[in-house]
Amino acid sequence: MIDIALNISVLKQRIPLSVRIVAVSKTKPVSDILIAYNTGHRIFGENRVQELLSKNDKLPSDIEWHLIGHLQSNKVRFLVPFINMIESVDSARLLSVIDHEAEKAGRIINCLLQFHIAKEETKFGFNLKEVYQLLDSPDFKRMNHVNLCGVMGMATFTDNMEQVREEFKFLRGCHSALKEKYFREENQFREISMGMSGDYSVAVEEGSTIVRIGSLIFGERLTKLT
Numbered sequence: 001m002i003d004i005a006l007n008i009s010v011l012k013q014r015i016p017l018s019v020r021i022v023a024v025s026k027t028k029p030v031s032d033i034l035i036a037y038n039t040g041h042r043i044f045g046e047n048r049v050q051e052l053l054s055k056n057d058k059l060p061s062d063i064e065w066h067l068i069g070h071l072q073s074n075k076v077r078f079l080v081p082f083i084n085m086i087e088s089v090d091s092a093r094l095l096s097v098i099d100h101e102a103e104k105a106g107r108i109i110n111c112l113l114q115f116h117i118a119k120e121e122t123k124f125g126f127n128l129k130e131v132y133q134l135l136d137s138p139d140f141k142r143m144n145h146v147n148l149c150g151v152m153g154m155a156t157f158t159d160n161m162e163q164v165r166e167e168f169k170f171l172r173g174c175h176s177a178l179k180e181k182y183f184r185e186e187n188q189f190r191e192i193s194m195g196m197s198g199d200y201s202v203a204v205e206e207g208s209t210i211v212r213i214g215s216l217i218f219g220e221r222l223t224k225l226t
């Protein structure tokens with residue numbers, strides 16, 4: 001038996017209060033999310049838009065939803081009315097669509113820039129040079145409806161924790177470089193979203209401010225989704 005409430009309380013004892021926990025509920029039923037919600041937890045993450053929309057309809061409106069998976073531009077408008085943070089911004093075009101839809105909806109959307117930090121080819125994300133190009137572009141300077149809050153990354157799926165640590169150090173370095181060059185005066189650019197069930201303790205040691213944790217809270221997923 002999986003005890004979701006106990007799992008959350010154990011995690012909260014292990015993770016410093018300054019680090020926020022996104023409870024990653026992908027593939028899990030609304031009833032599981034409610035168990036977590038009833039412990040007082042409010043931040044949940046999903047990686048698929050359709051699933052997020054259907055869960056949002058059935059759950060209390062004070063949940064803070066984070067999108068953590070690849071987002072197609074044509075789905076942005078469904079999220080914009082209620083999403084709390086889009087962690088997986090992985091292209092300039094996507095950011096500009098978010099800005100545009102947010103303007104129409106009269107909102108400002110919190111976003112993280114997803115970096116490609118893993119050795120695997122398949123993971124989405126920017127490199128530092130691409131982000132410099134984006135932030136230097138006239139296009140970006142016109143975006144008034146996105147609030148860039150920091151960076152996000154997924155380490156390589158491996159047992160080699162030294163490699164994972166290097167990848168997290170690299171992401172933290174990207175955050176510092178951007179902070180220094182573009183966001184010195186902007187307090188909101190402070191988030192480093194890194195660390196999952198298998199590597200969150202290393203991530204926290206390396207300066208994570210947001211960890212995204214699924215299986216340690218809700219149990220293993222039957223369907224393997226990344």
Ligand SMILES: *Cc1c(COP(=O)(O)O)cnc(C)c1O
Nearest residue numbers: 024068196197212213214215226
């Ligand atoms: C599924 C997922 C997680 C959580 O994974 P666990 O290993 O179950 O903690 C975190 N981040 C992203 C982007 C994910 O897709």
